[in-house]
Amino acid sequence: MNSFTEENYLKAIFHLSAEDGIVVSTNKISETINTTAASVTDMLKKLAEKKLISYIKYQGATLTQSGRQVAAAIVRKHRLWEVFLVDKLGFKWDEVHEIAEELEHINSEELINRLDHFLGLPSNDPHGDPIPDSQGNINQKKLLKVSKLIPGQQGSISGVSEHSSVFLQFLEKSGLTLGANLTIKDVMPFDGSVTLLINDLKEITISREVAKNILVMI
Amino acid sequence: MNSFTEENYLKAIFHLSAEDGIVVSTNKISETINTTAASVTDMLKKLAEKKLISYIKYQGATLTQSGRQVAAAIVRKHRLWEVFLVDKLGFKWDEVHEIAEELEHINSEELINRLDHFLGLPSNDPHGDPIPDSQGNINQKKLLKVSKLIPGQQGSISGVSEHSSVFLQFLEKSGLTLGANLTIKDVMPFDGSVTLLINDLKEITISREVAKNILVMI
DNA sequence: TACAATTTTTAGGTTAGTCTAAATTAAATT
């Protein structure tokens, strides 16, 4: 069994390598997990010892097969609990991340598989993220950041890559909810702000930073 | 916020003082929590420092008002989650204790209150134990141990004071489930075994040890 | 009441996870 803390490191590496390539740097981990680089180094040694990551000094870490499986299981639990919180308990999508951060560490396969069925075997969480299956496989539909689109392109919001309450509340307020159809009208060369049309109805301008965290399917 | 470990100590003191009076001894705690007496002493000092218990050297500990409130909140969570596991996910009553031991440490009042409503504001958990309300008050219906009854007395099973899987499975197998009506037929003077009639149908003899852990309402 | 047995505490040590500050390595810049 891995500790709560070890699980959080594995999860961080999992998320970072999905985004940024394969090898994950000490500093990136320390930022996402909110510790010092020194602490991360210690933990990377420990995880490498347990064969959950491969680690090369001064380079960084990558998940091994078994590490990736452990990480995927945690992500699976996180996302299933989020569905539970929203669908069954009536929480809003911006309220569930923190609670799921705790629930994801509950240890019982039986529990998670029963929960999965109880929820109707959902394939995505309330933010559009895919839920890994019990083997740890993720149904990888390729999503694009809105910041990568050019004027004229269309897409429907299928996910977000930032789960903070403030961000999600802003999206909600602006009508940028899961499933909304977007048409890119303009991209400011100066700062990358994007002007777009939501559901052929409402025009809105968002910063590049916001655009980077909205994911669409085209 | 109290640590996972602190919460477990408070819960242990809570359960022990409910059963055995008010002052709880170091050794009793070390038995229920499965640590050494030395470790318990350390923790008692710490909890006393935090004003969650009052502690007198060589005597023992009692919960303060605030300690009792914290403990009751944990028990509330434990029991609500057990209801969830049985009623919503279809677990059996002997399968839920372990999982609830983990779930009880999840920190969110909002979550628990929503869960409470989702479950229909239950007043008892699957073992018949009363669920404290959000203020920490317990609806104390007085339950009697079957071992205290004498021939001729009747009662209906309303709770158990032992939650291990083996014990609960034995009860299940013997027809001693929540709600069953018992009539005491005989009590062996030699070893305290109790012969009783279940629902006016089936006669069975149980050991004194078993009888002590079945609670009835008369 | 005195001694033995039991319970509890103290003393000192361990491990996991964290930190700061200093040293080392790698990357970037001139």
Added chain:
DNA sequence: AATTTAATTTAGACTAACCTAAAAATTGTA
């Protein structure tokens, strides 16, 4: 290529929670 800057690791120390062994206090018993 040499040097500066940035990233990373090492060294040493801290805290929470635990342990064993020895000392102290309490309880039980003769």
